[in-house]
Amino acid sequence: MTEAEAVYRDQSGYIRSSSMKDLGPLEFTGKIGGGLRLDLRRRAPLYGSDWTDAFRPENAQKSISTILYLFVAALAPAITFGSRFLAGTNGQFGVLEMIMSTALSGMLFSTFAGQPLSILGATGPFLAYTLVCYDLAVAMDLEFMPYYFWVCMWCSLFTILVAVFDLCALMKHVTMFSEDIFAGLISLIFIIDGVLPMLRNFWEDKMTLAAAMFEMLLFLYTFGLATYLSHFRRTPWLLRSLRNLMANFAVTIALVTASALAAIYASDTNLRMLTVDAELSPSLILAGGGKRNWIVNPMGIEKDFPMWGIPYAILPAIGFAVLGYLDQNLTSVIVNRPSNNLQKGPGYHLDLFIRGALTLPACAVLGLPLAVASTVPSITHVISLTTYEVKQLPQGERKVPVKVVEQRATNFLIHVLIGCALFMAPALKFLPQAVLQGVFFYMGIASLTGNSLFDRMFLWLIWDSTKYPQYHYIQKLPIARVHLYTFIQFICLAILYGLKEIKETAVVFPFFMASLAVIRKFLRWIFTAEELSLLDGHPDDDDQEEEPLPQQPDILNLEPAKVQESKEETVEAPAEDSKPAVEEHPVLKSEQTGFSL
Known part of the structure; x- marks a missing residue:
């Protein structure tokens, strides 16, 4: 390396090449693989410390508690998503495959990625699009597993090309306008897919009324207890450490107690239970009665796979690549934002390259659901590894991050434990659907x-304008302009969900999602720069800074009572002696790019 290409550390802590001083992590280098090479230069000198920092004496306790906490927090959604995959694909893959995918993808990603603090798992959009892929295979009378293999391999190729040609830099055009709609899609998928099967029990003849009622009670009990316990730390009951413990494991407690309650009456009410084999084998049962092999034959399992099926897999593969691009990069942007005080720098192109080169082919060969960076567990991981100090500000106290244990070991060991959960299969079959x-x-x-999209939609229900929450944009803009901006977002969300739900159009919904950035650009002809600055955080896409995304306002807004305050407001953060809570930190107010507790 010449002196002109020497590596140096900038003021943000990012390691850069002096030959590209003005090029940040989300910018075009103008060279094939330029961004990828910069990511490698940034992270390679730190690779050794990435493994050892977790077990330094001052970091060991925080690392161990993080591993145990995130293991439970990531396992519960893997089981839940696995059950949804099993039902939606007619038994092609299920809970065991989802756990294996999460474990394998997480271990590969944490070992080689540029930002190993990101936690991989299933997301709502990936679940929805996998079901679209299954419908495409059924429509053309193709075996799903070989077809899925080719979809994943095409997606792998496209993802690698995106990383090599610096296309992560396009994320500078994605603003809160797109992010809020993307988050809204995730919310709708979870809400509708969660409650609709419970409602169907009452008008379908498959279940008795007593069984349908009992399943609805279990459904409401699980939801109600998880919601109550997640806010339990704010109550005066018990010791603070116990309140934090119950809040942090709210979902797990609700799941276990509801399952125990169901076990008492399961035989009398004929409850539907989770379908899991006691042995570690694929879920798919072949026509002959046996199970498929773990290694997928791309040219057919029970019948020959036609050659035309390989190019037929390209279109859904592009859709998967678009979804993976958005999910991965939006989560990485949130993890790497300067307010988290990370010192080792990001690796956007390297993260995407590892997904394309390692995790996607592994899932294709083994026939596993795809995993991608999931926002809530990723940010929870960061907060759990962060040491905070309290600063006195005019608005009150604020806990600010002073040190983050940046390393790979916790992420790797979290997914090792998730892999060990595969041997819990005999116990998983006692979980009611x-x-x-x-x-x-x-x-x-x-x-x-x-x-913020739903915050502004709730304003439609308030007829008395004097009762509006004091959001900063309400104080400065006519309410009609706020409603117009919200209505445009709402229409985009409705179109997006409609495209996903209609089988004939579902294959194109990722492309409409990607077009939201283009739609946002046209808003400059409807709204002024000041209005866009207040509603979206960006007055004009062309006027952004060199590294706009890490500098933009939080994707996840603060509570209504706090929105109008300055950036120096009091931020609830977990104490050092307690685990972070999703509800206590503004970043964790909602899942933006894929949800998983």
Whole structure:
């Protein structure tokens, strides 16, 4: 390396090449693989410390508690998503495959990625689009597993090309306008897919009225208890450490107690239970009665796979690549924002390259659901590894991050433990489906909080303008302009969900999602720069800074009573002796790019 290409550390802590001093992590380098090479230069000198920092004496306790906490927090949604995959794909893959995918993808990603603090798992959009892929295979009378193999391999190729050609830089055009709609889609998927099966029990003849009523009670119990316990730390009951413990494990407590309650009456009410084999084998049962092999034959399992099926897999593969691009990069942007005080720098292109080169082919060969960076567990991971100090400000006290244990070991060991959960299969079959639906519904409702699109939609229900929450844009803009902006977002969300639900159009909904950034650009002809600045955080896309995304306002807004305050407001953050809570931190108010507790 010449002196002109020497590596240096900038004021933000990012390691850069002096030959590209003005090029940030989300900018075009003008060279093939330029962004990828910069990511490698940024992270390679730190690779050794990425493994050792977790077990330094001052970091060991925080690392161990983080591993145990995130293991439970990531396992519950893996089970829930697995049950949804099993039902939606008619038994092609299920809970065991979802747990294996989460474990394997997480271990590969944490070992080689540029930002190993991101936690991988299933997301709502990926679940929905996998079901679209299944419908496409059924429509053309193709075996799903070989077809899914080719979809994943095409997606792998497209994802690698995106990373090599610096296309992560396009994220600078994605603003809160698109992010709020993306978050809204996730919320709707969880809410509707959570409650609809419970309602169907009452008008379908498959269940008795008593069984339908009992499943609904379990559903409501799971949702209600998880919601109550998630806010339990704010109550005066018990010791603070016990309140934090119950709040942090709210979903797990609700799931276990509801399952125990169901076990008492399961035989009398004929409850539907989670379908899991006691042995570690694929879920798919072949026509002959046996199970498929773990290694998928891309040219057919029970019949020959036609050659035309390979190019037929390209269109859904592009859709998967678009979804993966959005999910991965939006989560990475939130993890890497300067307010988190990370010092080792991001690796957007490297993260995407690892997904394309390692995790996607692994899932294709083994026939596993795809995993991608999930926002809530990723940010929870960051907060759990953060040491805070209290600063006195005019508005009150504020806990600010002073140190983050940036390393790979906790992420790797979290997914190792999730992999060990595969041997819990005999116990998983005692989980009622109604309980998992309650967890799914809870995820959707929890993700509504803090989404500024839904905050502004709730204003439609307030007829007396004097009763409006004191959001900063309400204080400065005519309410008609706020409603117009919200209505445009609402229409985009409705179109997006409609495209997903209609089988004939579902294959194109990722492309409409990607077009939201273009729609946002046209808003400059409807709204003034000041209005866009207040409603979206960006007056004009062309006027953004060199690294706009990490600098833009929080994707997840603060509570209504706090929105009008300055950036120096009091921020609830978990104490050092307690685990972080999703509800206590503004970043965790809702899931923006894919939800998982």
